[in-house]
Amino acid sequence: MTDELEEYQKRLVPASDEEIVALAERMWAEPELRSAFERVGNHGELTTDEAAKVSAVIEAYRQGELWNRDAYHLALAACLLRQVAAGSFESLRSKDVGAFLADRKVSRIGPMIKPVKPSVQEVLEFAKALDADSSSRSVILQLKDFPDSLVREVDKEGVLAQFETSYRHKYGLMNRSGLSAAVGLLRGLYSGSFKSLDSSAVIEALRQSHVVSD
Secondary structure (H helix, E strand, O other): OOHHHHHHHHOOEOOOHHHHHHHHHHHHOOHHHHHHHHHHOOOOOOOHHHHHHHHHHHHHHHOHHHOOEOHHHHOHHHHHHHHHHHOOOOOOOOOHHHHHHHHHOOEEEOOEEEOEOOOHHHHHHHHHHHHHOHHHHHHHHHHOOOOHHHHHHHOOOOHHHHHHHHHHHHHOOOOEOOOOHHHHHHHHHHHOOOOOOOOHHHHHHHHHHOOOOO
C-alpha cells in the first residue's frame, strides 16, 4: 500500500451508528433545522441556506476526534431526520434505524465504494423523480433517439449526473450502483416502448438487465 493510499484511507474510517445518531440528534435539537426537516419530510427540498447549515453542523461535528470519519456515513444523519420527520421512524432511537443505516452505509475497497445493487422499487422511484424534474426530462427526451455512447455529447452540462448525485445524497443511496438504469427506462417510455413506469414490461426489463437486487 502506498503512503498516499494509506493516508487517504485514514480519512475514511466508518462512522458508528451511535456517532451518526448523535449527529442527527444534534441537528434535531436546533430549532431552525428541526423546522426545516419537519417541513420537507422525506421528499421535499431544503433551501440553499438550510442545506448549507446542515453541512456546517456536520463539518463542526467532524472537528477533533471525528475528523477521519467517512463523510458519506455522517451524511446519513440528515437522511435519518427526513425519515423521522416523515413518520417512518418513531424516533432516532427506534430499532429500525440500525437496519436503515446498515443498508445505506458505504463499504470501500481502498478509496472506491463497493457497489450494492438497487431494488426494482428504488430504480422506479428514481425514474419517477427524473421524469418529474423538467431539466432532466428535457435531456432524456433529447437522448431517446441517440445511442448510449452519445449521452455525454447530448448532456453537455451534466444535468443527469448532477441530479443523480443530489438524489443519492437526499435518500442516502450513495452505495447503490445501478440507479442510472432509470434513464434507459425513461428513454423507452418516451419512445413508446413502455406504456408506463408501473407496467410489468418495465419491471421485467429491469430484472433482465441484472442491475437490480430483486
